[in-house]
Amino acid sequence: MPVITSADGTPLTCERSGSGPAIVLVDGALCHRSARPLAALLATDFTVHLYDRRGRGESGDTAPFAVAREVEDLRAVVAAAGGRAGVYGISSGAALALTAAASEPGITRLVLHDPPFIAEAGRADRAKEYTERLQELLAAGRRGDAVALFLAHVGLPEPAVAGMRAQPSWAAFEALAPTLAYDDAALGDGSVPRGLAARVAVPALVLAGGAAPPLLRQAAAATAQALPHAEYRTLEGQTHDPDPAVLAPVLAEFFGS
Structure with missing residues (x-):
């Protein structure tokens, strides 16, 4: 490659x-x-x-x-x-x-x-809260919870997120969890x-x-x-x-x- x-x-x-x-x-x-x-x-x-x-x-x-x-x-x-x-x-x-x-x-x-x-769309407070919580979870090494937070942030219902966490593919999402902070930084406020x-x-x-x-x-x-x-x-x-x-x-x- x-x-x-x-x-x-x-x-x-x-x-x-x-x-x-x-x-x-x-x-x-x-x-x-x-x-x-x-x-x-x-x-x-x-x-x-x-x-x-x-x-x-x-x-x-x-x-x-x-x-x-x-x-x-x-x-x-x-x-x-x-x-x-x-x-x-x-x-x-x-x-x-x-x-x-x-x-x-x-x-x-x-x-x-x-x-x-x-x-x-008037969601500045929601964006700020997401940023703060994401940083907390990543700093604590809680990658799975960080991914779940992101999925909830973009609108996936809790049962759907829970179902995804039970799948073998969840590990791949956890591997990418640190980059969620990069995406969030690109969006600024x-x-x-x-x-x-x-x-x-x-x-x-x-x-x-x-x-x-x-x-x-x-x-x-x-x-x-x-x-x-x-x-x-x-x-x-x-x-x-x-x-x-x-x-x-x-x-x-x-x-x-």
């Missing part, structure tokens, strides 16, 4: 597929290279770069963490893609992509999917970073799932309004976990134009 070295020496594992203009896909929380089905559909027309964010999968994790290090990671992937690439980020990956696009000239087009800036957004000079597309929670649609609309050159679009019938067959044509149209 190709390895890219970030500015602080952190190795990042990155898959590359297809041929054509470069696209980089940025995962959200508790994921690493989860967008493989999407990448396979896009690879017919694009060179798709799908990397493990730091602390995930086969990528390294150099301490201390800062959002700036993840921005450098994305910058390194864009450089490895030839120095110019469209970037698609979903959920917390969308927040990271927005931050990077404000200062990275190699990002030529930007798609932000369900950026979870929930303070835009939970509001759209309008100062950064104003500096994004490239065409942008902000997507919201029509079947996603209303607060995510509000967050996406507010994000689009903050970007100078953005279009807002709803993917009807799609949740926060969209069908790649529905999403891929939308991305291909935008990145190919």
Whole structure:
């Protein structure tokens, strides 16, 4: 698997597929290279770069963490893609992509999917409480409880979380638990970073799932309004976990134009 070295020496594992203009896909929380089905559909027309964010999968994790290090990671992937690439980020990956696009000239087009800036829906207190409790649990080494907290925070009912904890796959979530703090840091105080957004000079597309929670649609609309050159679009019938067959044509149209 190709390895890219970030500015602080952190190795990042990155898959590359297809041929054509470069696209980089940025995962959200508790994921690493989860967008493989999407990448396979896009690879017919694009060179798709799908990397493990730091602390995930086969990528390294150099301490201390800062959002700036993840921005450098994305910058390194864009450089490895030839120095110019469209970037698609979903959920917390969308927040990271927005931050990077404000200062990275190699990002030529930007798609932000369900950026979870929930303070835009009047949930600033909820975001603050989540941050404080997450830090407490991680500091205490309670990884499973940290994952459960996150899942409840994004709307999973308690019985569903309890069922997930009983499955063998739960251990993989616990392994990723420390990166929940990285995702949370990328979201700041939970509001759209309008100062950064104003500096994004490239065409942008902000997507919201029509079947996603209303607060995510509000967050996406507010994000689009903050970007100078953005279009807002709803993917009807799609949740926060969209069908790649529905999403891929939308991305291909935008990145190919």
